Amino acid sequence: MPSLVEVQSLSKSFALLAQSPDAARTFKALDEVSFTMTRPERIGLIGPSGSGKSTLLRSLSGLILGDAGSGPVIVLGRTVQMDGRLGADVRAARADLGMVAQQFNLxxxxxxxxxxxxxxxxxxxxxxxxxxxxxxxxxxxxxxxxxxxxxxxxxxxxxxxxxxxxxxxxxxxxxxxxxARLILADEPVASLDPVTARKVMELLVHLNEDRGVGVIVTLHQVDYAMKYCDRILALKDGKIVYDGPADGLNPDRLSEIYGPEIEQAYWRDPS
Known part of the structure; x- marks a missing residue:
């Protein structure tokens, strides 16, 4: 049975505004990112602002294309993109992808x-x-x-x-x-109060555990990621710096990942 997700050496660069063409620069949002999801898991994507979380998530559906020479990105056994171009099977892959965004998209x-x-x-x-x-x-x-x-x-x-x-x-x-066999959720609780956010995260857990749906979710709230996800991918400067179980992240490791942003990375839901 093919993996739900397979990402190999995915890079994505964005051009930065410059005052003159000679001063044009690029920002590398993703830098040689690779990971696989072999079974329906709940993967939390965490990291400081600008670390590449949303860029990676949107790349999985082909909404963002990687740089030439990077990839492939294979979802549910179908090539979504490779070498900076959409794959021939992207529409078939999207038919099995559920998208949940911060702005709800209703x-x-x-x-x-x-x-x-x-x-x-x-x-x-x-x-x-x-x-x-x-x-x-x-x-x-x-x-x-x-x-x-x-x-x-x-x-x-x-x-x-x-x-x-x-x-x-x-x-x-x-x-x-x-x-959907796989749900990609981009900051699904960022616009919600803690009580409502908890209910939404519990629904994603239900879909994973009771229906066998894979879930990949970007979260700013480290405590929510560790509570509701069984695997964590932490990004920093476009690179994966941690890939492992939620209980493997200790305060020192989180401080290394977030730096000065660590205090803003917790919601601290009293429940």
Missing amino acids: VGRLSLFTNAALGLLGRIPPLRGLFGLWTPEEKQRVMRALDTVGIADKASQRAKTLSGGQQQRGAIARAIVQD
Whole structure:
């Protein structure tokens, strides 16, 4: 059985603004990053601001392309990108990838039900998806997903009328409807209060443990990463400086990773 994720020597450079072409410089957001996910795990990506966490996560779906000569990035047995170019199988890979972002990425004018049902796109004929012609079985699937995340009673409400926590759970419901095998979550709790954030993280744990869904999540909160993830990838200056179990990170190691930012890396949720 192929690995869920395989990343080999991935680098990504961004051009920096300069006052003149002769002074043009680049910033290396990722520097020869390699890792594999051989089974459904909960991987927490941590590190100081600008360490490359979000760049790495977005590279897994092909939203960001690596530098020429780097890669490949293989997800669910399909090549998403290699040598700075999208792979031929990227669309097939994305069909099995659930995306959860800090800004929720729901369509505000649409109902929560419709937003969750959008997880069916790519698995049904395009015309049915365009006009929202869901079958009775598909409607039941959507409602079961909303019930799983605890907001089935909000199904008819427009997404923009929901709280941030409800919208984030709606995004997770969409991934359930999609039947995603791997969820990529980019700072999913950054805009939430600690209590709501805890509920969202518990949902991701549920999907991993009860449904066998792999989860890779970027987090600024080290304590949340260590509590809810079983494996930690720590990045610093675009390089992986720690890859191991959450309980293998001690205060001294974390101080080395974060430096002066260490005090801001904790949410310190009292629960």
